[in-house]
Amino acid sequence: xxxxxxxxxxxxxxxxxxxxxxxxxxxxxxxxxxxxxxxxxxxxxxxxxxxxxxxxxxxxxxxxxxxxxxxxxxxxxxxxxxxxxxxxxxxxxxxxxxxxxxxxxxxxxxxxxxxxxxxxxxxxxxxxxxxxxxxxxxxxxxxxxxxxxxxxxxxxxxxxxxxxxxxxxxxxxxxxxxxxxxxxxxxxxxxxxxxxxxxxxxxxxxxxxxxxxxxxxxxxxxxxxxxxxxxxx
Amino acid sequence: xxxxxxxxxxxxxxxxxxxxxxxxxxxxxxxxxxxxxxxxxxxxxxxxxxxxxxxxxxxxxxxxxxxxxxxxxxxxxxxxxxxxxxxxxxxxxxxxxxxxxxxxxxxxxxxxxxxxxxxxxxxxxxxxxxxxxxxxxxxxxxxxxxxxxxxxxxxxxxxxxxxxxxxxxxxxxxxxxxxxxxxxxxxxxxxxxxxxxxxxxxxxxxxxxxxxxxxxxxxxxxxxxxxxxxxxxxxxxxxxxxxxxxxxxxxxxxxxxxxxxxxxxxxxxxxxxxxxxxxxxxxxxxxxxxxxxxxxxxxxxxxxxxxxxxxxxxxxxxxxxxxxxxxxxxxxxxxxxxxxxxxxxxxxxxxxxxxxxxxxxxxxxxxxxxxxxxxxxxxxxxxxxxxxxxxxxxxxxxxxxxxxxxxxxxxxxxxxxxxxxxxxxxxxxxxxxxxxxxxxxxxxxxxxxxxxxxxxxxxxxxxxxxxxxxxxxxxx
Amino acid sequence: xxxxxxxxxxxxxxxxxxxxxxxxxxxxxxxxxxxxxxxxxxxxxxxxxxxxxxxxxxxxxxxxxxxxxxxxxxxxxxxxxxxxxxxxxxxxxxxxxxxxxxxxxxxxxxxxxxxxxxxxxxxxxxxxxxxxxxxxxxxxxxxxxxxxxxxxxxxxxxxxxxxxxxxxxxxxxxxxxxxxxxxxxxxxxxxxxxxxxxxxxxxxxxxxxxxxxxxxxxxxxxxxxxxxxxxxxxxxxxxxxxxxxxxxxx
Numbered sequence: 035x036x037x038x039x040x041x042x043x044x045x046x047x048x049x050x051x052x053x054x055x056x057x058x059x060x061x062x063x064x065x066x067x068x069x070x071x072x073x074x075x076x077x078x079x080x081x082x083x084x085x086x087x088x089x090x091x092x093x094x095x096x097x098x099x100x101x102x103x104x105x106x107x108x109x110x111x112x113x114x115x116x117x118x119x120x121x122x123x124x125x126x127x128x129x130x131x132x133x134x135x136x137x138x139x140x141x142x143x144x145x146x147x148x149x150x151x152x153x154x155x156x157x158x159x160x161x162x163x164x165x166x167x168x169x170x171x172x173x174x175x176x177x178x179x180x181x182x183x184x185x186x187x188x189x190x191x192x193x194x195x196x197x198x199x200x201x202x203x204x205x206x207x208x209x210x211x212x213x214x215x216x217x218x219x220x221x222x223x224x225x226x227x228x229x230x231x232x233x234x235x236x237x238x239x240x241x242x243x244x245x246x247x248x249x250x251x252x253x254x255x256x257x258x259x260x261x262x263x264x265x266x267x
Numbered sequence: 268x269x270x271x272x273x274x275x276x277x278x279x280x281x282x283x284x285x286x287x288x289x290x291x292x293x294x295x296x297x298x299x300x301x302x303x304x305x306x307x308x309x310x311x312x313x314x315x316x317x318x319x320x321x322x323x324x325x326x327x328x329x330x331x332x333x334x335x336x337x338x339x340x341x342x343x344x345x346x347x348x349x350x351x352x353x354x355x356x357x358x359x360x361x362x363x364x365x366x367x368x369x370x371x372x373x374x375x376x377x378x379x380x381x382x383x384x385x386x387x388x389x390x391x392x393x394x395x396x397x398x399x400x401x402x403x404x405x406x407x408x409x410x411x412x413x414x415x416x417x418x419x420x421x422x423x424x425x426x427x428x429x430x431x432x433x434x435x436x437x438x439x440x441x442x443x444x445x446x447x448x449x450x451x452x453x454x455x456x457x458x459x460x461x462x463x464x465x466x467x468x469x470x471x472x473x474x475x476x477x478x479x480x481x482x483x484x485x486x487x488x489x490x491x492x493x494x495x496x497x498x499x500x501x502x503x504x505x506x507x508x509x510x511x512x513x514x515x516x517x518x519x520x521x522x523x524x525x526x527x528x529x530x531x532x533x534x535x536x537x538x539x540x541x542x543x544x545x546x547x548x549x550x551x552x553x554x555x556x557x558x559x560x561x562x563x564x565x566x567x568x569x570x571x572x573x574x575x576x577x578x579x580x581x582x583x584x585x586x587x588x589x590x591x592x593x594x595x596x597x598x599x600x601x602x603x604x605x606x607x608x609x610x611x612x613x614x615x616x617x618x619x620x621x622x623x624x625x626x627x628x629x630x631x632x633x634x635x636x637x638x639x640x641x642x643x644x645x646x647x648x649x650x651x652x653x654x655x656x657x658x659x660x661x662x663x664x665x666x667x668x669x670x671x672x673x674x675x676x677x678x679x680x681x682x683x684x685x686x687x688x689x690x691x692x693x694x695x696x697x698x699x700x701x702x703x704x705x706x707x708x709x710x711x712x713x714x715x716x717x718x719x720x721x722x723x724x725x726x727x728x729x730x731x732x733x734x735x736x737x738x739x740x741x742x743x
Numbered sequence: 744x745x746x747x748x749x750x751x752x753x754x755x756x757x758x759x760x761x762x763x764x765x766x767x768x769x770x771x772x773x774x775x776x777x778x779x780x781x782x783x784x785x786x787x788x789x790x791x792x793x794x795x796x797x798x799x800x801x802x803x804x805x806x807x808x809x810x811x812x813x814x815x816x817x818x819x820x821x822x823x824x825x826x827x828x829x830x831x832x833x834x835x836x837x838x839x840x841x842x843x844x845x846x847x848x849x850x851x852x853x854x855x856x857x858x859x860x861x862x863x864x865x866x867x868x869x870x871x872x873x874x875x876x877x878x879x880x881x882x883x884x885x886x887x888x889x890x891x892x893x894x895x896x897x898x899x900x901x902x903x904x905x906x907x908x909x910x911x912x913x914x915x916x917x918x919x920x921x922x923x924x925x926x927x928x929x930x931x932x933x934x935x936x937x938x939x940x941x942x943x944x945x946x947x948x949x950x951x952x953x954x955x956x957x958x959x960x961x962x963x964x965x966x967x968x969x970x971x972x973x974x975x976x977x978x979x980x981x982x983x984x985x986x987x988x989x990x991x992x993x
Contacts, residue, residue: 038351039339042510042564045353046332049571055333063333063515067481070516073319076312076525094535132552153552156466172535181550189495207521220345220482222547222554223499226540231492234532235404235420236427236450237291238298244403245458245465246492246539276925283927592914596931630925632918632932633791635885649832655793664792668920672789676797679784680804686783689756704992705964714923718930719961722757722990729750729759733778 072208079170079205087170088203092254094173098229099242100250107257111197112144114253115162119147122249124193128160129153133182135164136197153184154191161187161247162195166217167210168203168252172228175252176210179223188225194247196227199255268386268414270619272603275626282597288424292595295423299589302533303640310529320526321644323519324580327480328571334480334513335562341483345545347558355385358563362387362472362505365559366396369503371469377487377494378402379474380583381507381563383415383605384618387472398472399464401493403457410437416599416607418585419531424598427453461493471497471555475508476583477523478560481516484544485560488527488537495541504543504555509563511579523582526642530584566618574653578613580643587637587647593630602627609637609647616654625663628654690728697726744862746774747809749817749826749851752784753953758989761953764980765818765854771980772862779808785817785825790833791919799837802830806843814861815847818854818976819952820883821919826851828886853883854976855951859892866899869981876908876945877975878936878959880952884912893951893975900978906943910935917958933962940970947971947988949978960989 047053055063079087092102105114119126130136132151141149154161163183167176175196179185188194204210207226214224231246242248271278282288307313327334339349350365352358358381366374374391376382376398388398388409400409404422408415410433415421422430431447434456447453473494475485485506487494498504514520520542528534547554570576588594588608599607604624606614612627628651637647658664678685700706700723708716715721746769754761762778769776786801805826809815817823830844858864877897883889897905916922916932923929936959940948948963948970950956960972971988987993 036351038353038357041353042351042562042568043332043335045564045568046335046510046571049568049573050329050331051572055330059330060333063330064337067337067515070481070518072518073323073522074312074315076310076316078310098535098538156462174536174540179551179554180548181552184552184554185495185499186553189492189499207524208518211517211521220484220544222543222545222551223495224542224544225495226536226542227538228534228536228540229538232490232538233403233454234298234490235402235407235422236425236430236453238294238420238423239450241450241454243458244454244491244493245401245461245496276927279925280927283931592916592932592935593928596928596935630921630928632881632914632916632921634881634914634918636881636912636914639885652791652793655791656795657793659793659795668792668924672792672794672797675784676786676789676794676801679786679801682781682783686780689752693756702992704987705961705990707965712923714926715961717926718965719933719958720964720990722957722960722964724757725759725986727759729755729762730778730780732759733762734780 075206075208076171082170082205087205088200088256091168091170091173091203094170095229095252096173098173100173100229100252102252102254104254104256108138108255109140111139111253111255112141112147115195116144116147118195118251119160122193124160128162129158129187129191131163131183131187133164136162154186156190158191160193160195161191162197163187165196165198165202167213168198169207169210169226170203170205171207174226174228177225177227178214178221180221185223185225188227189246192243192247193249193251195251195253197253197255200258268383268605270604270623272615272619272624272627275601275603275630278601278603279597279630282601287426287429288598291424291426292598295589296595299532303530303586303589306529306533306535313529316522316526317642317644320523320642321580323514323522324643327513327515328511328576328579331510331513331571334515335510338478338480338483338513341480342545342560345483347483347545347560350559350561352561353564355563355565358385358507358561358565359387359390361561362507363390363394365503365505366391366470369469371396371503373464373468374398374470374472375401375465375468375497375501376405377471377473377489377497378405378421379472379507380418380605381474381509382472384565385563387507399461399468401461401465401497403454403491406457406461407433414600415605418583418588418606418610424600465496465500468497468501470503470505471501472505472507473498475506475512476527477520478508478513479517479520479542480513482544484542486520486540486542488524488540490538492539495539498543499554502555503557503559504546506560507563508560509565510567527582527584530586530640530642570617575613575617575650577645578610578617578650580645581610581614582643584642586640586642590636590640592634592636593632613647613650613654621654621657621663625658686728686730690731693724693728694726697724699723701726744774744813746776746814746816747812748776748778749785749809749815749822750778750782751817751819751822751953753957754818757957758953758974760982760986761818761974761976764974764976764982765816767980767982768854768858768976769816772858772864774862777812781808785822787821787825788919790825790829795833799833802833802844803840806840806847809847813850814857815851816854816857817851818974820853820880820887820889821952821954823851823853824882824886853887853889853951855896855979856887856889856892859895864896867896867979867981869979870901871978871983872902873946874904874906874944875947875949876906876940876943877911878908878915878948878950878955879911880950880955881914883951889951896979897949897975903978906945908939908943910939915955915958917954919954922958933958937962937966941968945970947973949973949975951975956989964990
């Protein structure tokens with residue numbers, strides 16, 4: 035296979051009528067990559083303040099048929115999960131991401147919920163995961179894979195619930211990349227999820243739940259203080 | 268994939284005469300263009316982003332060798348492998364070798380036009396491996412043994428009744444009397460039938476909309492979730508991709524992603540935009556154990572530095588064909604190969620040769636709508652014209668046509684003769700058509716008069732009338 | 744302003760009325776109009792067929808003939824586009840000729856956009872009691888940005904109402920040699936255009952390019968439709984009494 039490699043690289047250089055780039059040029063290109071400057075970023079989300087950005091995230095997510103429930107504190111999450119499952123007439127079985135960020139919710143206040151921690155298996159109907167960030171620009175959830183966040187939870191079950199804290203809501207994908215870079219090495223998978231699964235492959239008619247989840251329910255934990263929350267991400 | 272581009276005329280006629288296809292194309296015309304228009308309207312920066320997207324791609328292509336090496340290094344650093352395939356043969360062999368190394372029986376596939384280009388499915392089947400298409404449109408055409416007719420909606424040429432017939436014929440273990448009248452039912456059935464395949468697959472093959480040099484990642488842009496199940500569940504993930512999908516950084520990818528979904532379906536962002544980097548990490552509970560990138564050249568590097576380099580900017584959005592009046596008349600199969608519409612008209616001759624694909628760049632009025640909607644501003648009509656120049660230079664046009672052109676050009680450079688002949692024709696045809704002012708038939712113009720009348724000239728040429736008028740003004 | 748009229752080969756052969764309408768409008772806008780006798784064709788048939796050598800030879804001739812005028816105006820978006828957009832491309836690798844091509848390009852215009860954008864014309868004195876619809880010819884629209892200008896001037900024609908054509912910006916299927924190289928596809932395109940025109944219930948359809956108009960008129964007449972087909976210049980110049988519509992006897 036390294037023969038193919040040399041052939042292709044040589045073919046590229048021949049077509050561009052040059053040899054291998056010189057060291058100075060390569061350094062400049064490496065610097066360009068290392069700097070990873072943002073290109074033009076639309077003002078849609080960046081022009082907003084925190085509250086506006088959060089409202090934009092919710093509006094855009096709802097536009098693509100995700101449902102959004104705002105709760106006032108992490109303590110209210112299990113109650114919202116139970117409420118949602120009952121309202122959608124779903125059995126009270128769910129698989130939770132093993133991520134530590136989900137450990138501290140008071141699941142014992144909802145003892146009828148049958149919870150398993152781990153990856154998703156065939157037959158799992160409902161999953162609950164955290165997210166890494168939430169992008170206001172298009173109502174997009176950013177989830178990254180890891181020991182606590184197996185990717186199958188995002189795709190195998192019919193219903194996917196995601197807990198988002200308002201501090202995770204950022205304006206743009208670029209903000210998401212910045213957070214990702216400071217979190218360390220690239221994960222195996224980064225999923226940008228915008229609404230439930232869908233297809234338009236039959237007569238251009240949009241149907242939800244093609245292969246991925248039919249329902250995407252976002253639980254937005256909005257634990258801002260009433261006034262003067264100085265936190266700024 | 269075997270090409271039938273040389274029989275474009277017959278293909279086109281068949282498409283025009285197919286009432287089901289015509290209904291499907293009418294649906295497409297009322298869908299995609301309007302959705303794109305609304306999405307573009309909603310993003311004031313869209314036009315500026317087109318220029319930036321173009322310059323990101325141009326920069327990358329100019330330094331493609333550097334970025335490929337950087338990409339490869341980062342794939343390897345994250346635990347993956349890169350296979351460089353100059354030709355379709357090498358790419359197929361690489362995939363087979365990987366499949367054999369894990370004794371694969373079933374391979375699930377996310378949508379990959381590169382895989383179509385190299386005829387991967389047929390090759391795997393010949394070698395005792397079962398490929399299962401999982402994108403709904405690709406699955407449907409796999410069952411029907413048809414090629415894709417569109418870049419992102421492979422089954423766009425079908426109406427739901429045909430899909431229902433296909434499912435009934437192929438899903439024989441299901442209740443025969445079940446209703447398949449609605450798209451909802453068809454989707455649910457596909458979901459149920461394909462789920463066990465996802466779980467049983469040994470290898471998952473996806474394409475890549477973008478490759479990111481900075482991180483050694485591949486990006487797929489989908490809506491169904493099949494690409495994600497394909498790349499997560501099996502032990503091995505193979506990314507089938509081509510050289511020009513590369514972009515330098517994550518920020519560059521973000522810019523192009525803003526252009527892609529809006530240009531393709533009019534969505535703000537696709538349901539699933541997924542970046543994958545290498546195999547599962549220590550501690551991961553799921554994910555593939557192996558990550559392979561098969562990088563295909565197949566004629567692309569030869570386009571660099573030449574007249575067709577701009578075509579390598581293509582991000583496979585399908586906006587051009589969604590807005591093309593020729594595509595809307597004849598459908599994608601008429602083009603006879605993997606890539607149809609305006610981008611197919613430019614790319615296909617460079618990949619399979621102008622002799623086979625000669626009709627494609629000629630079957631265009633140069634209306635320019637494709638170029639006006641291309642997110643990376645590829646000058647598609649200009650490149651179709653370049654193909655026509657090559658054909659002309661190689662004398663590939665019909666002799667009668669060349670003779671007529673030569674005669675016209677010869678006359679156009681002799682004004683006195685030209686004006687005399689034009690005056691002669693306008694008088695003769697004007698006189699011949701004096702009663703009805705139009706012709707139902709006209710010698711040598713059967714292509715025109717078969718389906719429309721030819722209006723008769725007014726009877727004198729402009730130049731002869733103008734000269735007379737000038738003489739009247741000054742002479743008398 | 745000293746303006747040279749680029750007649751176009753189709754106007755010369757098929758419909759001089761359009762040329763005279765152009766002259767009338769240009770003179771009304773205060774231009775002196777000359778018609779260089781040695782002009783024949785802009786070279787587009789050769790250019791679009793890939794015959795670059797002949798295209799350049801014809802273009803060189805055009806450059807020579809139209810030297811020295813303030814502006815060169817054509818009642819056709821496709822011919823004006825050839826001069827304005829494609830001549831510089833044709834001579835891009837020809838440093839001796841390129842400056843001349845660029846000079847001509849900068850001075851070349853489609854008629855209606857010239858009247859509005861350069862001469863500042865805002866209204867015409869014509870009257871035509873008709874409900875009309877308008878087809879946006881592709882080259883004028885996409886190469887030269889001709890869109891608002893004809894509508895603006897048509898809006899000033901007394902008695903005229905304009906009903907926008909759905910798919911006005913969709914190609915009519917003429918495309919020069921295309922309509923005879925791929926007649927089946929061309930027929931489908933012009934049939935779709937015909938259907939849209941008929942649905943507007945307009946009494947007339949106008950456009951700024953004679954190729955499109957001959958194509959559309961031919962199709963309408965083949966189906967016995969009485970919708971009038973005219974070049975927009977004839978209407979703006981108030982010449983609708985002087986010449987019958989395209990394909991209609993006196």
